[in-house]
Amino acid sequence: MDVDANLSRTVKSELRQVVDESLSSVMPSVLIKKNVRYDGSNLIVNGLPYPLNDDVHIVGFGKAVGGMAYMLADLLGPRLKGGILSVPELMSSEPKQLQMLKRSKIIEYREGAKNNQPDHASYSSTKHIIKYVQNLGKKDTLVLLISGGGSALLFAPKPPMTFEEKRDLCKRLQNSGASIGELNVVRKQMSRVKGGGLALMAYPAKVLALILSDVVGDHLEIIASGPTCPTPEGNRVESINILKRYNLYHTLSEEVRREIFEKVYCLDTSLISNGKFNFVENIIIGNNESALEASAKAAQKLDLEGVILSNKVEGNVKDVSVAYAQLAESICHALDKGFSNKEDFIAEISKHDVSVLNLNKEKLEKAYEAFTSLREGKGVLLLIGGEPTVVVEGDGKGGRNQELALQFSLDWLSQIAKKPELSRYFVEFLSIATDGQDGPTDAAGAFGKPGISPKMKLLMQDLKDEKKKTFDTKKLQAIDKKIQEVTSMLPENVLQRNDTYSFYSKFENGKNHLITGPTGTNVMDLNYIYLRKRDCDCDIPGVIKINTPVEVNNFLFDQSEEGCEKDE
Structure with missing residues (x-):
């Protein structure tokens, strides 16, 4: 037993x-219901009032923004004039709410970033978002909804870098073991919208960002690569050092290195106070x-x-x-x-x-x-x-x-x-x-x-023992095939x-x-x-010791059976 x-x-x-x-506790609808209210003039978040301008617009990007937008649209009613969401493909969470949001046509709903990677769909969505926010003015309030997955869903490389160049570089950096913080430093340097770029495009509109954090320490400049946070002066040099650390800087074209990583650009400091944009409020409504x-x-x-x-x-x-x-x-x-x-x-x-x-x-x-x-x-x-x-x-x-x-x-x-x-x-x-x-x-x-590794090794031993007792050529070939498969599925080989x-x-x-x-x-x-x-x-x-017999045919290969863990 x-x-x-x-x-x-x-x-x-x-x-x-x-x-x-x-x-359930960090579902976007639950968090908005718990932390956000509207009193007719102010959006009250975490108990603090934030006055709204005449017209309110919602733009969101990330895996959780669909549910957030639905709840906010219900709260704001006719005060909401429109918006755009960039969300993942095949988003199945809260389907009734999302389908109602799509049918309402108040907010444009765009899907992309299949498998958590930027693609041409999310690139197209970002272009639409850029055009939308650039048309806002002083009488507008832009409510930005930001959550994990935002980096792939808000994607617009700085020229002369192409879509493919930026996507491939980010993927290589990620596969090299770079931390999310390191990734976001580099992403900000290569992006038109990250590192405060999107907020600047929306100016002079007032910006209120509601954020579901997916990063260690809840650092605002890291979440979705900080689209509402000014890029610090040292980001350019730090991004170069990170790419060199992972032996990737030399793989970039000379033009990209010169225009994106080596050229110095200056921000309008009149819009910044204490390292923050003075027209932006960033509020975290949920985290790990x-x-x-x-x-x-x-x-x-x-x-x-x-x-x-x-x-x-x-x-x-x-x-x-x-x-x-x-x-x-x-x-x-x-x-x-x-x-x-x-x-x-x-x-x-x-x-x-x-x-x-x-x-x-x-x-x-x-x-x-x-x-x-x-x-x-x-x-x-x-x-x-x-x-x-x-x-x-x-x-x-x-x-x-x-x-x-x-x-x-x-x-x-x-x-x-x-x-x-x-x-x-x-x-x-x-x-x-x-x-x-x-x-x-x-x-x-x-x-x-x-018990995972010992069970796999016991299975291997049983196959080897069975092979010693078998003389039929076809059966031996079948056993050798299973031994080869089990060898490949030993945990140490799997991890490698x-x-x-x-x-x-x-x-x-x-x-x-x-x-x-x-x-x-x-x-x-x-x-x-x-x-x-x-x-x-x-x-x-x-x-320590395995006494339970392992059924070779059912343990690993036959997916229709219940496996080897039996009560007797």
């Missing part, structure tokens, strides 16, 4: 419930922290101890995974009452390189108090947010969340190998992209667990190819994939680490 099978199914179900409530707080409430309903540790995770997925494994080890030790006090607990965590997690001392102290007072048998859910990066070196299909889940599965197994007492804890990991699209895939993310989507689609018949469809929101990624002390010291299938 696989003692973890039933528990894993229960935990997956609970984590899905937590995810559902977290995503909002989703984590909802996760904690959802965990509490399930009788889990939900502990928020950080919403500022960034760095390479490999480094993040190792840090998570080391953090989980320290927390298991705390749950075993292995520390004399919170200072020792924090000192132990500090011995490891967990800088990519950006842990906060105050939150760690609060977490320690929760761990040491935990009721016997109660599960712990670590709640962490951010946006790691992946260096793409292979030709596979995947995303950072699926890669993080599989990498953590290996790293936690490695911790158990070094300290077998950790096997007393059941651990399940989940990483999801809140927009429902992890990389160019239809998966939001994936679950991770230490960046092919986690293919792996999770096949492993245990896809039950470790999390597929939500496009959610209609975007507040970076959510990571969950579930910890629970086992009720017995029995052998742990898939971790």
Whole structure:
């Protein structure tokens, strides 16, 4: 009997419930309803009034702006004169609202940026947005709606750079492992509309930007590459340094380097006060922290101890995974009452390189108090947010969340190998992209667990044993083919190819994939680490010793069966 099978199914179900409530809390319609009111003269946001000029217009770009625009159009009524939205293709979230918005014809609704990448459709939408805002005047208020995905949906390269040159450079920079901050520095330098460009085009209209943050630290100049924030003086030099850091600057044409990166342009400083445009108000109405707080409430309903540790995770997925494994080890030790006090607990965590997690001392102290007072048998859910990066070196299909889940599965197994007492804890990991699209895939993310690699290796061993007993040529060929496929699907090989989507689609018949469809929101990624002390010291299938027989035909290859996890 696989003692973890039933528990894993229960935990997956609970984590899905937590995810559902977290995503619901940051849906654009919910955020507008919660944070925005209209009193006939002012738009009141987060309790503060913002006077509106005679005519109000809405322009939006991003994965969440459809729901935001619908709610605002309903609030403003006849005060709203028109607008344009640039949204992703196949946006399925809140379909009734979006379809009503399209039928209203008050706001033009344009789709583009398939697979999260700028395309000619989003380029065309941006041209229409530019033309629209350039026609606004002093009597107008432009309400800008900005959310994650805005960089791909608001796309207009500075000449002489072409559409293809800018798109390809951004993709190469992303695949090189550049952070979202580094990407946005370069994007601003190459764009007509980013780095404050769009706000300047709308001047002298008043601009009120309502923003759903999808970046670590909620930095306004980074979200969608800062279309309402002046580009700082050092951006040009910094963008050159970033491109050189990733060996990409020399790949640009001499004309592009000269006109876009080396020529110095001056802003009209009369429009800027304290580093901000004096005709623009930027307001964040939702972020990753909002989703984590909802996760904690959802965990509490399930009788889990939900502990928020950080919403500022960034760095390479490999480094993040190792840090998570080391953090989980320290927390298991705390749950075993292995520390004399919170200072020792924090000192132990500090011995490891967990800088990519950006842990906060105050939150760690609060977490320690929760761990040491935990009721016997109660599960712990670590709640962490951010946006790691992946260096793409292979030709596979995947995303950072699926890669993080599989990498953590290996790293936690490695911790158990070094300290077998950790096997007393059941651990399940989940990483999801809140927009429902992890990389160019239809998966939001994936679950991770230490039994993945041992099960794959057991499957390999069973195939090799079967081959030794087989003498029929056709059967041998079939076994060799399966061995070749299993070899390619060993986690370490999958990670080397960046092919986690293919792996999770096949492993245990896809039950470790999390597929939500496009959610209609975007507040970076959510990571969950579930910890629970086992009720017995029995052998742990898939971790220390695997006693469960693996059905070779159904485990990996036959997608119509339920897989190998059986109750008996």
